[in-house]
Every structure is written in structure tokens, then in C-alpha cells.
Amino acid sequence: MTSQAKDVxxxxxxxxxxxxxxxxxxxxxxxxxxxxxxxxxxxxxxxEVRFAELxxxxxxxxxxxxxxxxxxxxxxxxxxxRVEPSVPPAVHYxxxxxxxxxxxxxxxxxxxxxxxxxxVDRANELDGGPQDPPGSATV
Amino acid sequence: MTSQAKDVxxxxxxxxxxxxxxxxxxxxxxxxxxxxxxxxxxxxxxxEVRFAELxxxxxxxxxxxxxxxxxxxxxxxxxxxRVEPSVPPAVHYxxxxxxxxxxxxxxxxxxxxxxxxxxVDRANELDGGPQDPPGSATV
DNA sequence: CTGAATCCTTAACGATACTG
DNA sequence: CAGTATCGTTAAGGATTCAG
Numbered sequence: 001m002t003s004q005a006k007d008v009x010x011x012x013x014x015x016x017x018x019x020x021x022x023x024x025x026x027x028x029x030x031x032x033x034x035x036x037x038x039x040x041x042x043x044x045x046x047x048e049v050r051f052a053e054l055x056x057x058x059x060x061x062x063x064x065x066x067x068x069x070x071x072x073x074x075x076x077x078x079x080x081x082r083v084e085p086s087v088p089p090a091v092h093y094x095x096x097x098x099x100x101x102x103x104x105x106x107x108x109x110x111x112x113x114x115x116x117x118x119x120v121d122r123a124n125e126l127d128g129g130p131q132d133p134p135g136s137a138t139v
Numbered sequence: 140m141t142s143q144a145k146d147v148x149x150x151x152x153x154x155x156x157x158x159x160x161x162x163x164x165x166x167x168x169x170x171x172x173x174x175x176x177x178x179x180x181x182x183x184x185x186x187e188v189r190f191a192e193l194x195x196x197x198x199x200x201x202x203x204x205x206x207x208x209x210x211x212x213x214x215x216x217x218x219x220x221r222v223e224p225s226v227p228p229a230v231h232y233x234x235x236x237x238x239x240x241x242x243x244x245x246x247x248x249x250x251x252x253x254x255x256x257x258x259v260d261r262a263n264e265l266d267g268g269p270q271d272p273p274g275s276a277t278v
Numbered sequence: 279c280t281g282a283a284t285c286c287t288t289a290a291c292g293a294t295a296c297t298g
Numbered sequence: 299c300a301g302t303a304t305c306g307t308t309a310a311g312g313a314t315t316c317a318g
Binding site: 098112114116118127 | 160161162163164165166168169170171174175214215216217237240241243244245247248249251252253255256257258259261262263266
């Protein structure tokens with residue numbers, strides 16, 4: 001649908017490319033439950049975690065969203081899915097090597113967030129708050 | 140201001156909190172143009188970059204989205220905005236110290252993306268393609 | 279030049295109900 | 299137990315227009 005444009009400049013670096021890997025990665029880890037799922041699976045690693053268990057360890061997630069999230073992760077090769085042929089069926093999930101390496105990245109994101117998001121919050125409060133900080137040309 | 144709640148379970152880790160800093164950070168850098176804006180500003184640092192220059196260095200972005208993106212970044216204290224009182228006005232942007240530290244995180248994300256997104260793509264192709272890879276316990 | 283305001287389309291997300 | 303299907307809401311994002 002969108003791939004047969006005439007020329008698609010692509011300009012300077014591939015970072016501006018619509019197929020920029022960074023952009024696409026951010027699209028994935030930016031979805032609401034992906035990072036949490038990866039974290040929970042990483043904490044359990046190398047053990048597997050069952051669907052219902054993930055549901056329990058991810059407060060707020062619905063079955064649908066967990067299902068959608070896991071399917072994406074499996075499709076991306078970040079999570080492995082193993083079905084135990086019993087009744088009722090038991091499905092186990094675990095991070096692949098690739099998924100584990102991604103967890104490392106998410107850990108960096110987490111560290112920054114825990115270290116600096118309070119600062120971000122403060123900046124926001126000053127902006128919307130009663131204050132009129134000197135030097136702010138709010139106009 | 141947010142500290143006088145009754146108990147706020149906070150359960151295991153604050154990572155499951157709806158106000159989880161990681162989740163909120165991902166919401167921000169997950170927006171389409173934020174990471175690119177930060178990257179461009181980081182490349183130019185410590186120099187400032189004007190609005191029109193950013194527009195040029197971020198192919199595909201519209202004036203509206205650049206404006207929205209920059210406003211968010213400024214609100215979050217990640218970017219500083221300086222207005223030169225001339226006609227027509229010239230507005231300069233630069234990363235704050237906080238913004239520069241975030242760029243470090245984004246660099247990690249970028250590195251992983253460039254190193255591993257091809258693998259993710261391959262996993263997706265195998266999934267939707269004609270192949271039935273040996274050893275994949277898809278069941 | 280720099281931005282804000284408006285309209286529209288798309289997709290993520292949540293709630294719910296149903297199936298093997 | 300582990301999903302899928304459907305529906306409705308919401309918000310991100312793009313195109314365009316107007317203004318200081």
C-alpha cells in the first residue's frame with residue numbers, strides 16, 4: 001500500500017527513513033504492555049511463565065491485550081511460546097536470547113526513568129502551576 | 140503533592156503502578172517524532188537549532204507535529220527554548236542537561252535497533268512466509 | 279518565521295462475550 | 299486454561315488554514 005512510492009528520498013541517514021529501525025523498535029516497546037511483559041518474563045527467566053500467571057503478574061492488563069502483546073512478541077522472535085498438550089492446555093512463555101538482550105535496553109530506560117522522571121514531573125508542575133519562574137518568557 | 144494518599148499499594152515494584160515512571164517515559168519517547176528531535180538536537184549540541192532548521196533536518200515531520208513535539212519536550216524540561224526578539228522572530232532550541240542525558244538512553248535504544256531489528260524482521264518474515272523453520276516448536 | 283486552531287483518519291486500548 | 303471476536307472510546311498523527 002505504502003511501499004510503491006515513486007522515489008522516497010531517504011535523504012541523509014537511514015534514521016529518517018520510514019523504515020528506520022529505531023523508529024520501529026520504539027513503536028514496539030512503546031505499546032502499553034510490551035515493556036511490562038518483557039520485564040516480568042525477564043524476572044522469571046530462565047523459567048517459563050504461563051499465560052494466567054502473566055495475567056496475574058501484570059495488574060491491569062486484560063486477556064485480550066496480554067494476548068495481543070504476547071503474539072507480537074512471539075512474532076518478533078523476542079518470546080518463545082510452548083504449548084503443553086494437556087487438558088486444559090498449558091501454554092508457557094519465555095524470553096528468547098534476543099528478548100533477553102532487549103531487556104538490557106529496557107533496563108537502561110527504566111534506570112533513567114527512575115532517576116529522572118521526577119525532574120520531568122517537576123518541570124511540568126512549574127509549567128502548569130502557580131509559579132512564574134524568572135526568565136520564562138511564557139508571554 | 141502526590142504523597143498524601145492513604146496507602147497506595149505499590150505492590151511489588153512501582154513498575155506496576157499506573158504512574159510508573161518507566162511507562163510514562165516510554166509514552167513520551169514512543170511518540171513518533173520525539174526521538175528524532177532529540178537526536179537532531181543532540182547532534183547539533185551544544186549549538187542551538189532553529190525551528191525551520193529542525194523542520195529541514197526532520198524529513199516527513201509537519202509543522203504541527205514538530206511544534207507539538209517541541210512543546211512537550213520543553214514542558215518536560217528536556218529542551219530549552221530561546222526566543223530572539225527580532226522580526227520575524229527567531230526561536231532557538233537546544234537540549235538541556237536532562238535532555239542530553241536522555242539522549243544517552245536513546246543511543247542505547249538506537250544501537251540495539253541497528254544491531255538486532257534485522258533479526259526481528261527475519262522472525263516476522265518466517266512467521267508470515269511460506270517457510271516452516273526446523274527446530275521452531277511452533278506446534 | 280513560528281506557531282496555533284481545526285478537521286479528519288487511523289489505530290491502540292479496554293470491556294465484554296464466546297470457543298476449544 | 300488460553301485464547302479469539304466484536305464493539306466502542308480515545309488519542310496520535312497528518313493536512314490544511316489562520317495569525318502574530
